[in-house]
Amino acid sequence: MRPSKRDELVRKALEIFDRLGYQAAGMDTLVAETGISKTTMFKHFRTKDDLILAVLRYRDETFRNWFFKQLDESGLPPGEKLLHVFDLLEDWFGEPSFKGCMFIKASAEFQEKAHPAHVQSAEHKRLLRQAILELAGQTGVSDPELLTRQVMLLIEGAIVSAQMGTDRDPSAVAKKAARQLLECGMRPQSTVN
Template sequence: MPTNAKERLLIAAERLFYEDGIRAVGVERILAESEVGRASFYRHFPSKDDLVVEMLRRRDTNWRAWLTRTVDSSTLDPEQLPLALFDGLAERFEAADFRGCAFINTMIEEADRSSPAHQVAAEHKEKVIAYLDRLLVDGGYRDHATLARQFALLADGAIVTALREGGTEAAPRARAVASALLRAAEREP
């Protein structure tokens, strides 16, 4: 475990919030799990809400770095590269600790759109859409912005379906739909 108190708090919070939910996990449990004292907690985070926001920002950075690595390591041709998202999701769905999407889960728990946690979760989704859009632009697709949002919708649906079904099959099913969208899409000459 890291010696830095802030780091220990973030690690513990990320795991606990993902496993059990933001509202179900109190500050006392985070303190016990991280082995950080109350005074140190409040020195780093004025409130639990501030911890949630910073944890989500950190998870966003890590998740998007994972997505970039997944795409960069793919052997798909540039026009098919956006499909690597679904290949990566299939791997994530296999994890024993898979509990869905931390950002979707946050938006469900913090349904008020003005909530800082909800806003950070929504920003994550927009950043993923922007990344998919860049891949689609590089692939030469004319209506790349619409396709990027459709791919995000398929990915979110696959995540929720994988959680509901308890398997990995949602990823290849979503990939098949995404592949059909690409085949039907117009490309730049």
């Protein structure tokens, strides 16, 4: 089935926003690079913010579909599946098109917490966190909530390090730390009387 003009615009805008940033990519740039007229753009999206929101929703859907499909198809037990998250990050970081997380960048560009792009970015992270919490709960650790918070910080830190180029292998370093946290969480908790 041939994609609609709207879908085509969203996919092309995703690449432009990812490369240039949301605010730096003006309507004239979007028109020039997508080949879609302003009239057609405004037919599908009342404002540039509406287009940004559609792009973020599309990226959320495609990223989570890819990510969870890879996890589900791994066939690994829960603890190893949780660690496999970092292998998937490594694959993503190795893609020639990798320019960082569009949601981290959106929340930095639109810092007002009520802005729709900020809200959508936070929702994306909440959905990822929920999936990690479900996995953590299946591992048998004593505190799945704490492990989830720790793993999410490792994920976000690895993404930023990969984007900025501040570590040569952030996913491997994060995976090693996650393994240690997982092993620590599996140990019986000592009680003091």
